[in-house]
Amino acid sequence: MSKDHRSEVDAAIDEGKGVFEISRKGRWPRYALDMVGALAIILALWSAALMYSNLTGGVAFPTPLDVGASLWGLLAGDKLLGASIYQHTIASMGRWALGYGIAVLLGIVIGLVLGTTGWLYGAGMNSTNVYQLIPGLAWIPIAILLFGIGNIATVFIIVMTALPPVVIATASGLRSVPPVYLKVADMLELGPWDRFRLVLLPSSALQVLTGLRVALGNAWRVLIAAEMVVGVAMGLGFSIFAAQGALMWTESLACIVIICLIGLLFERLVFTRIEDGMRSSLGLEG
Amino acid sequence: MLRFESVSKAYVDRREGRGVVALRDVDLEVSEGEFLCVIGPSGCGKSTILRLMAGMDVPTRGMVTLDGIAIERPSRELGMVFQEDSLLPWLTVRHNVAMAAKDPTLVDGYLDLVGLTEFADSRPSDLSGGMKQRAAIARTLAMEPRVLLMDEPFGSLDEQTRSELDQALLNIWERDHRTVVFVTHNISEALRLGDRVLLLTPRPGRPSRVWELGERPRNMDSDDMIDIRKEMEAWMGRCECLSGLIDISAMEGAP
Known part of the structure; x- marks a missing residue:
């Protein structure tokens, strides 16, 4: 028990309360x-x-103070390689959102098919597991061969890297529904839609969310790397690479700090809240 | 109405290269409105009998029928109350019952019947083990099944809660005399509940002894009941020696 709540606990015991609220300040x-x-x-x-x-x-x-000063300047509007840091960030996030969005849609559809089709599951999961082993950057030559250099190639690399965790989490989530829930669905003769809506989807939602979380990190990491190589003219990855080429080491590190901050923001403000909300609506608290 | 005709059920584990005959040549008849208790040590095929009755498994040999029609898949005529917690945790108690209800206007009535009116809008995670099983019974009753199949539904509860729920179940049964098949390994529970008690011997599972019990309410301290209890305990003791649990949950049914 946290020391912060000791006085509240003591007060509850003294007052004979069975259930009591504690402050969340701790x-x-x-x-x-x-x-x-x-x-x-x-x-x-x-x-x-x-x-x-x-x-x-x-x-x-560069020292942390150098990088802090550079970061402050960039946030205040200093140009980096002909564009503001906001333009670079928006360019990266646009590619990331597009690639991640496509991967999520595709991944969930493929995962649904694999997870609900008995005979496809084994073959599909084995091939996805093998495909997952391909490092994100190994898609670069394939992307360039298929789409040339530029945005489409970058988005393709993101899709290919973010896809496997979504497929695996969705398919295995659907396959790991507790058997007793499936027996209940059988006994109640639920139709396919009710079976999906009332049993399969809620049972597998948290596992799917974990897959989306892993995919998000994969997509972000490979985006930065891909931008360094696949010939885009704006973006955080491009900035790191081009600033390093121009010996602007401090600016290069400032861009890395921005990448970390954006990742942290999504992890803490978006996914953690979605997971908490999901746990609560699935009745998995307590 | 519910009949087993020379039913055998085997399971195989291809990976381990072995099989188990869970039931062998079982003939059994359950009459309309009867409360049948099935007892026996672990691994004697009690749950297999219930799964076959529920259509959740098919016999390897023989036939299970309801009014002469083979049971081949689960249906709303055969309502099952499971041993494990089977309420969907993302739905309220009322919604869990309503999703099964044949007549949605009767949902509150079923909740009242099992004493859960006050908890209708609670989530299963807010209920005790006994309350969860009450809710599961309400859900199964709401299906209005012809047969109520209960697989050690109170097995994980303490003796006092179990005894209270047994009484609640009897009260419900006495309203409409729906056919009940109740699996338990608890002799006291079987003596409290059943019109008839069937003992299964293990490996392979076979009915070995049937006791017809008298009218209710029963005096558990009467000489007759004490004699029957002793006899059941002796038989169970013999069966326990034959038993040896083999987990068939990961095995494949041999249809």
Whole structure:
């Protein structure tokens, strides 16, 4: 039990309450503490890189203060490679949203087919598992051969990388519905739509969400990498690569910080909330 | 009305290269309105009998019929109350019952019958084990099945809750005398509930002894009931020695 709630618990015992409310303030200090801890680890690793760079006498490694100042300037409107950081971010997020959206739609449809068709499941899952082993960047030559260089190739690479976790999570989620729920559906002679709506979908929703989460991370990571190689003229990955080419190391690192912040934002503000809401609506709390 | 004609059921595990005969040459008849209890040690085929009755499994040999028609798949005529928690956790208790109801206007009546009116809008996660099973019974009753099949429905509950639910079930049964087949390994429960108690011997499962019990209410301390209990315990003891649980849940039915 957190010390923050000790006085509230004592008061409840003294007043003979069976059930009582506690303040939620305790969550923030703990969360803040975790964030400070994570930041400390990152800064420690950064310092180690700085020291190593000084020892080897290479190019001066940017300090956190340098990168902070550069980030501040970029956020305040400084141009990087002819565009604002907002334009670069919007360009990347547009590709990411398109590629991820296509992967989610395709993945859920394929997963539904595999998960609900007994004879296809084994073959489909085995081939998806093999296909999942292909590293995201290995799709680059195929993308260029099929679509040339540019946006479509980048989106293709994102789709191919984000697809397998969605397919696997959807299909295996549908196959891991507790047997007793299926027996209930059989006994009630539910039609295909009611069976899907009342039993299969809610049973597998959390697993599908996990797949979407993994796919989101895959898509984001490969997008940045693909932008470095597949010949786009704007985007965060392109900025990292082009800034490095122009020896703008500080700006390059500032772009990496922005990438991390966007990922964190989605993880904390979007997925965690969706998962909490889903758990609550599925009656899986408590 | 419900009849087993020379029914055998085997399961095979291709990977392990072995099979199990869960039931062998079972002949059995359950009359309309009868409350039949099936007892026996673990692994004697009690649940297999119930699955075959429910149409959730098909016999390897022989035939299971309801009014002369072979039971080949689950249907709303054969309502099952499972041992494990089978309520859909994302639906309220009322919605769980309503999804099964033949007549949606009677849902509140069924909830009242099992004493869950106050919890109609609760989620299953807010209910105790006993309340969940009450809700499961309400759901199955709402189907208005011809036969109520109960697979150790109170097996995971403490003795006091089990006894209360047995009484609640008897009260419900006495309203309409629906046919009930109730599987249990608890002799006291079988003596409280059944018109008839059937004992299965294991490996392969076969009916080995049937007791016809008298009118209700029964005095469990009467000489007759004490004698029957002792006899059942002796038979069960013998059967336990023959038993040895083989998990057939991962096995394939041999139709």
